[in-house]
Amino acid sequence: MLLPRRSPSLRARLALIATGTAAILLIPLAIVVHVLVRDAVADRIWDRSLDAxxxxxxxxxxxxxxxxxxxxxxxxxxxxxxxxxxxVAESAAARPLPRLSPLRTAPGREITQTTACSPAGRDCLYVTVLRVSPGPGSDLVYAGRAAPPILDAPFTLPALLLAALLLTTLAGWTAYKATGRALRPVEAIRxxxxxxxxxNxxxxxPEPPGDDEFSRLAQAANDALSRLDMSIQRQRQFAADxxxxxxxxxxxxxxxxxxxxLHPEDTDEAVCAALRDTERLExxxxxxxxxxxxxxVPETAREEVDLSHLVVCEVERRRERLPTHLHNTPGVVVRGLRRHLARVxxxxxxxxxxxxxTLVCVxxxxxxxxxxxxxxxxGRPIPEADRERIFERFYRTDAARSRARGGTGLGLAIAREVVEAHGGSIRxxxxxxxEPGVRFVITLPLAPAEPAAACGDTQS
Known part of the structure; x- marks a missing residue:
């Protein structure tokens, strides 16, 4: 069975990228520098030999x-x-040597520049041949010098390549160390x-100082942890409640x-009380x-709902416990789940x-x-400190009275969940x-307007 290979760390990958990039740049650069230096030195020798x-x-x-x-x-x-x-004549340095070059300039050509090397390819001479006069019986002047060590040494190019490899290794090591130092806050966060x-x-x-990417990452992580902690605390409180x-x-x-x-004669009363508690439990x-x-609930399950008509239906089907005044604007259409909005x-x-x-107004x-x-x-105004808490699950400002009157403690929590799920807000x-009192305000986005029908689509 083949085990999945473990991918290298980000630090190692960045170091490899830096090493590869340095190698791609430095090795060709070493070769180009070697060629350019040789050409530049040779051109300088030939220019001086021509002058001489x-x-x-x-x-x-x-x-x-x-x-x-x-x-x-x-x-x-x-x-x-x-x-x-x-x-005819020669310099002191040329006397111990054989002929500088057997080369002679071609007829009609005054200058010829060449390189003369030993059979082994070493001890090269850079020579310029100059015809003194245009005629065929002209004297020839040979001027040159031995190749300098930078051109004649066989290890020049390998030395440059070795230097390029050392610089590449140094670049990779530097990238590895620098990346490790830069990623130290990430390791601390991890x-x-x-x-x-x-x-727990x-x-x-820990939040690094400054306002760089790692600092913002730490801040975002702490914000997420705060929300998670709050959510866990709410879940625990909800489970307890x-x-x-x-x-x-x-x-x-x-x-x-x-x-x-224990008291069979009270069975009917006990069953009725048990049924009431069963209804509450249900x-x-x-x-x-x-x-x-x-x-x-998926988005596809939603439909256009006439909020005005829905409110009228909910108000009319209720038993008249208190007078309810309804001020309605017809044709207010929202998009949502009808039964959930009706529950709200x-x-x-x-x-x-x-x-x-004495009164309810809608x-x-x-x-x-x-x-x-x-x-x-x-009714009585709600204290400022409780205006957000009343939307929590099972929260009651007067627990005993609320239970006595049949509330489950989830009505306002359900209302907020439904409204926010529909993209609205409740306050x-x-x-x-x-007259003093309390007012709940729900805001929901209107349903998108239908595109106007074209003139050809209308019927008379």
């Missing part, structure tokens, strides 16, 4: 040629031959994240059943299931009737790009115009 040969030719034409010929600007190998090839578990969700990663809320009717059912067994479980299903309206009406003293309006639903009651505010 020209100077000697001028001396010949003026009859001032001396023997031995003194070196000219570093050109120490100078030789003058007659038309028959006999050496180590701290590895220590965070469900038993409050940990935070749900357990308590579920145990209460279960304990009531058990107590009623035990009472019926309502809590149904609300919990609804809360779990709200985020999973029902929950808000239940909450308003539960806390109102109003539907349409703004430029949103549908707005107001549900108002004339509570005090009423400042007229």
């Amino acid at each position: 040969a020209t100077h000697v030719a001028a001396q010949i034409r003026d009859g001032r040629l001396s023997n031995p010929i003194p070196p000219e600007n570093g050109i120490d190998l100078i030789e003058v031959t007659g038309p028959d090839g006999r050496i 180590s701290e994240l590895a220590e965070i578990t469900d038993r 969700p409050g940990g935070r990663v 749900a357990s308590h809320e579920l145990l209460t009717p279960i304990a009531g059912i058990r107590a009623q059943l035990e009472s019926a067994r 309502a809590i479980v149904a609300d919990l299931l609804l809360l779990a299903r709200i985020p999973t 309206v029902a929950n808000l009406l239940d909450n308003a009737e539960r806390h109102a003293l 109003r539907v309006e349409r703004t430029e790009d949103a549908a707005v639903l107001y549900v108002r009651n004339d 509570v505010e005090d009423v400042t115009d007229g």
